[in-house]
Amino acid sequence: MSSAQFVQYLISGITSGSVYALVGLGFTIIYAVTKIINFAQGEFVMLGGLLSFTLIHSAGLPLVPALIISVLIAAAIGAIMYLLAIRPAKNASVVSLIIITIGVAIFTRGIVGQMLTKDFVRPPSFSGEESISFLGAYIDPQAVWVIGTMVVVTIILHLFLNYTMVGKALKACAINPVASSMVGVNPKIMALIAFVLAAAIGGIGGVVLAPLTPISYNAGVMLGLKGFVAAAIGGFGSPVAAVFGGLLLGVVESFAVAANWGPFTSAYKDAIALVVLLLILLIRSGKLAEEERTG
């Protein structure tokens, strides 16, 4: 493998990994506050992408307002999802709530497929289509947007969680909901904020991803799965761990194609995500059980 090829595989892995990381971030935020694994997380990405296309092409909005409105609508749908589907069932067990999120995902796919479009769509790239040459590799300018957005979102989220009152309240609620409610943190409000944040981050992922790769109403399934693996690698703990998990998954997938050896061929690219997940669960199973006992 030449160094240019190496860089090419690496950058491609980081690009895909950034998308997985953004989805994984959404998983960890909701999980931390509510202990729910939100299987509708991939749908927010799909919503962001399809809404931005619809607003640009059908409503004729300029790029920037279209992107902002798409993310806002995705965030609003996150709030609606919490208020109408999760909160009314709050006495249900976590497993039931997780099943509700699967229902919401199927429902969202159906509605979007009927109301927007069933076609694959691709909104215009943010800054042209001429690829950038870098250390002998070529990069789509939109891939730079994807990677950059992931980095910026992660930094902002980190600052928000650690240096603002609302962010600290979210963390407190994640660590101990009973104690934090005693000091005036309302867990219901925190859960709502978590859903809105996760949906917004998913939406942001969707609007930056869609110009790079076509998106359709059922694209959220695979993205959700990859994002789940990213979050699981990070142990559903800190957002930074999810980002690391996403990047690791993307890079492993990319180099699996490069290896072309044994099971590591492009035919099994998607299966690799699941193998990585199984390995992580095996390695972590002892630790998880311990957390279960002590937590």
Place this chain on the structure above:
Amino acid sequence: MRNYLKYAVVLILAVALLALGGISCSEEGTTGPTATPKETYKVGAIFALTGFNSPLGEPQKPTVDMMVEQINAEGGINGHLLEVTVYNNESDTVKAATLADKLIEQGVLAIIGPTGTGDSMAAKVEAAKAQVPLVSCAAGSVIVEPAGNNTWIFTTPQLDFVAVERVYTYLQEQGIKKVALLCDTAGFGAAGRAQLMGHAFLDKYGLTIVADERYGTYDVDMIPQLTTIKGTDAQAVVCWGTNPGPATVARNMKTLAMQIPLLCSHGIAFKEFIDIAGTAANGVVFPAGKLPIVDQLPDTDIQKALLEQYKADFEAKYGFGKANTFGGHAYDALSMVVEALGNMTEGLSTAESRAFIRDYIENDIKDFVGTGGIFNMSPQDHNGLPRDAKQGMILVQIVDGKWTWLQD
């Protein structure tokens, strides 16, 4: 308050479910009036209106609806009105078989579809068991080959091996010897890959496969696979798949500044490919029926009048640029059944009618002008289109975002 909310949610979900039910009912609705002087001829159809095959299946239902409307407006078939019940199998093979059963129980005389190769393989078992003629709209040769074992099964698209050979004739003419494959891991791509790797073709056209890469339908990008291909001495990339993989491949090849040509299957013969791939679509070559380039055909072409008529009728109803070869496959399938019904004597039982339609399609569909080509069915050939690659399909190149006939 809490109870109120609970009821509100139940109510909203109920309304939503009803709305969805309404939608699916309208999709599964029947066309054609009910009160008739003579008994209505009932035909069934199974299309993938949703799911990954929907870009192919979507134009098939309006095609059938439009034909039924036209036929009934002209008084039906020998005074019998035509009724086609269309079911959506959601690109699901199990549902395709279940729906075939359901249609058979309703007493349909023939089944049109399913859209996809996998779906057709599932549905044909039920049709054969019940002795109901099934005219598929899928290109997998496995559906009808060998015809002796598929007595009740026919299919209208150009078969996959014809498309593969058509691509290889082009490569030979371009003096290309080394080819990189990049195929979808799902049904159509996998079936095409098996044909592409066939030694008979590779030897005949003097080709060597230097890379055999695969991709998943929802992969974010194909740059890793293309980086591997770029590292070989491949002189062309052949990408076998439908929406949206090939469009991503075209874009990624442009990003990587790859200069070698990209060839695709007839599974990209819809406008969305050009919309998604943008300028990267330019230069892509694929085999197809004549519908995409109907405006460039000479007036002497025997299919031209039919193709122009279908395109004009379809687009007047459903929008400009919407007609594509996949709707055409459904058009050809229903046309054959309609011709058979037109020649059927009165007073046959359901079983006799089904047998008559089967016999008619097998023996009497000769020099039949369809959108896919000129059909000549026989007991040995249940596709009926020319097997010779150059006669069977044309090549289309995308030039400045438009389909252009690549004459060779």
